[in-house]
Amino acid sequence: MTGHVTTDSDPANGNGVASHNYDVIIIGAGISGVNAAYRVQTALPDSSYTILENRDDIGGTWSLFKYPGVRSDSDLHTFGFPFNPWTKPNSIATGESIVEYMHDTVTKFDIAKKIQFRHKVVAANWSSDEQRWRLDVETEGQRKVYYAKFVIMGTGYYDHTKPLQAVIPGLENFQGKTVHPQFWPPDLTYKGQKMVIIGSGATAITILPAVVEAGVGSATMLQRSPSYIMSTPQRKEGDPVPLWERVLPTWFSLRLKRLQFLLVGMVLFLYCQTFPNHARKFLTKEAKSLLPADFPMDPHFKPTYNPWDQRLCFCPDADFFKCFATGRAHVVTDTIKRVVSDGIELTSGEKLDADIIVTATGLTLQFCGGIDLTVDKKPVDIPSSYMWHASMLTGLPNMGLSIGYVNASWALGSDNAARLLTRLIKFMDANGYTSATPDITEEEARDPKNPLDLKSTYVKEGSGKIPHAGRTGPWKPRSNYLVDKWKAERSDLTAGMKFAKVST
Known part of the structure; x- marks a missing residue:
């Protein structure tokens, strides 16, 4: 050419x-x-x-x-x-x-x-x-x-x-603010407000701890079915640097680190696909250890599918699990009967009051x-x-x-x-x-x-x-x-x- x-x-x-x-x-x-x-x-x-x-x-x-x-x-x-x-x-x-x-x-x-x-x-x-x-x-x-x-x-x-438009009965009746994460308004104020986040994927588990930390009044993740969520530790500026990173040339240690993360990811995926029952128990046990004592695991953290049948969600330093200790984060596993002017009525008969509904329903x-x-x-x-x-x-x-x-x-x-x-x-x-x-x-x-x-x-x-x-x-x-x-x-x-x- x-x-x-x-x-x-x-x-x-x-x-x-x-x-x-x-x-x-x-x-x-x-x-x-x-x-x-x-x-x-x-x-x-x-x-x-x-x-x-x-x-x-x-x-x-x-x-x-x-x-x-x-x-x-x-x-x-x-x-x-x-x-x-x-x-x-x-x-x-x-x-x-x-x-x-x-x-x-x-x-x-x-x-x-x-x-x-x-x-x-x-x-x-x-x-x-x-x-x-x-x-x-x-x-x-x-x-x-x-x-x-x-x-x-x-x-x-x-x-x-155009985001994925999930069919949510009665959403047009809601008199509060409805937001899709793909087009989050820069001027949205939610401090002290009641928020319901519809969804259980990576976007929902990211938004929940973030809005809790920023002072939302209450935030409820409403999920039809739960996802597998795994905490991944984060190194921060000032944390001890492993010896091998200090000894090896920078260019080489960065290559090794890339290879390390690559192989760990591949092994995790193969483990989940090859031994799904063992992986299910491992991920559920890890989630339970990070949640507040006596937090109900079933049905909120027991997916019906095998790990990696859907993408495995990761949260840094367990921020998603830890936010429930504040008392302002909640999870509800149910289906929507209809949306009303001030919240969401569920099939179980429960009602979630809301000032803001976030439709984290996908792409x-x-x-x-x-x-x-x-x-x-x-x-x-x-x-x-x-x-x-x-x-x-x-x-x-x-x-x-x-x-x-x-x-x-x-x-x-x-x-x-x-x-x-x-x-x-x-x-x-x-x-x-x-x-x-x-x-x-x-x-x-x-x-x-x-x-x-x-x-x-x-x-x-x-x-x-x-x-x-x-x-x-x-x-x-x-x-x-x-x-x-x-x-x-x-x-x-x-x-x-x-x-x-x-x-x-």
Whole structure:
């Protein structure tokens, strides 16, 4: 691929709309997009690239979410960038500190100048004749056209503009304040107020201790069914540093720490999947030891599913469990009969009074950022496609996806995708190919799998919007970082891939 950028007036656009030409365009400046940018500029130094970001800041999820206590649900030693290791002692980080870390990263590696903010990609069409993508972009009331030989989607897996709308009977009757965590009002006052948080996932268990610490009058987590929650200890500034960290060179100790967290996470997942009954007892016993004495475990902390059938929730230094000792935090396991003007009536007959209802009901799944995708102006049906190495879609030439793990840090998967895609582009350049399109046989497409192997409500609700995974070869979903890393660096790029050489 060539390494120049040109800006010219393209008559085909009409009205003299300027067109911008790049070898690679990355859409989204979150963790996945920034990671892809680093891989592109290091593995493909002669290729031109840019990042188009819809919003006015980097960070994706971490600059979008503003609810109390917002933090990572994975350790930053594996969630962070391998080329710019997380150096702070705490492994679970706040959203604000993650955004700061990302700003440091894009500055340190000269990526910041490649980001174009307030550039919303609304449509993308692949032209077989021209062997390139045309992106229609809206920016500050104007329209621009971008062309790219290869596009990498760093848009995540959920809709940034529309949260999952759970059916809550009578919610329109509530006369207090209703809030979804995805759009938390910056001026919301809840000190001394009665709050009910509907949900039992990572967001709910983050908000509860945060609002209790900030002085909420009472906060009740209302759950239909409980989740597994595990405390993870946090090192703080000033805490003793292990001897091995003091003796070894910093760069080496950071690599060891990343490996340590990686292996511990993998072992925990395998333990839960292989010995679910033992894991269930272990997690329940740990929760009981951290809760106030005589706190009722059943049904509030006894999930009906096996550990890791849904994502395991982590809380730093047991803050979720400890907040119940204040007397202002409560958990209720029940279903909603209806919402009334001043609270929630439950099926059991109990009523929860509320000034504020927080609907922590999940995310709306969305692949490729809701962009209108076409190939030779024919619409692309994402739900009917299959994922090649969890990084490209059948029928879509020269377009990569940055999809992470559901059983480990998301960024581990997006980094494997970036490594694989840059390797694919180098392979195309070396062999004179102008396009690479994943192509699956009828036999390989039989008995498809969900690429997000979780039983969480938001995954079930969105299953009809996402592509399939297969059960063999390059169509299998990601499941093991080390295996997938080997595939990203050494797998046969021709398996399941159709290449073309077209003169343009």
